[in-house]
Amino acid sequence: MRADARKNYSHILDVAREVVAEHGIDASMRDIARRADVGLATLLRHFPTREALFEALLCTNLDALTQKADKLETSNAPGEALVSWFRAWVAFAQTHQGVVSLMAAAHTDTNSALYASCAAIHSASARLLLRAQAERAARADMNGDDLFGLMSALGWLVDLPSFAPRADHLVHIITSAILTNPSSNHPTVAY
Structure with missing residues (x-):
């Protein structure tokens, strides 16, 4: 260029x-x-396309978010890592209004300009979940698709002005449902 x-x-x-x-x-x-x-x-x-523009805008931030997952995977206890990842995702969703809908649509569309970024986020989520499940810190009856769906749903919800102030509380509720022993994992994670 x-x-x-x-x-x-x-x-x-x-x-x-x-x-x-x-x-x-x-x-x-x-x-x-x-x-x-x-x-x-x-x-x-x-x-x-609009999607190509959003891909360019989001690429740097999504790469940083994926790198955060890599660091969490090696530096935090599995339950803490999963909660920190969930929080980082929600913070990302809140700072990129409307992006969750784009990502949810691109998640299974290999022709989408956002597909690779979505796949990286999905993969990072699945790895963190599997690690937590291996340590019995997360429920065994869910998979990466379930986690991505919950993350997307919460990201969409906190994008709405009426729910944005409740983001921390909603993250706590959902991660408590995912973790097998949430009371021992949540206090060590900074809210």
């Missing part, structure tokens, strides 16, 4: 981040182009 095209690309992403922070996933591609002071054709040349 030429230097001027790379600069344009970065500028568009910076503006898109601002617009999406204000309007969530319903942000207008035309509004992003206008505020970035580029033509819609230029925006679409860099990001041919």
Whole structure:
């Protein structure tokens, strides 16, 4: 990519981040182009679809979230790691309004621009769950799909203004249902 095209690309992403922070996933591609002071054709040349734009916006944060799972997998007790991961996911969902719906839709669509990122999050979740199950810290009757579904449901729920203030409490309820001995795992995790 030429230097001027790379600069344009970065500028568009910076503006898109601002617009999406204000309007969530319903942000207008035309509004992003206008505020970035580029033509819609230029925006679409860099990001041919809304999903491609969101993939670019989310890639860095999803990679960081996946890396957090890797660190939790080796540094925390299995139950603590699972609760910390759940909390990190909810915090991510709250800072990226509307992203949970996109990710839930892309989760099984191999043609989706977000599929690889969703697969990485799903895989990290499943690994943390399996580790907790191996240590008997998490219930054995669930799998990675169940955990991803619960994470997605809670992420969607706390995206609603009426539930956002209750995010910590809802995380506690759900993780208490997942962990086999929640009272011994929750106090060691910072809320």
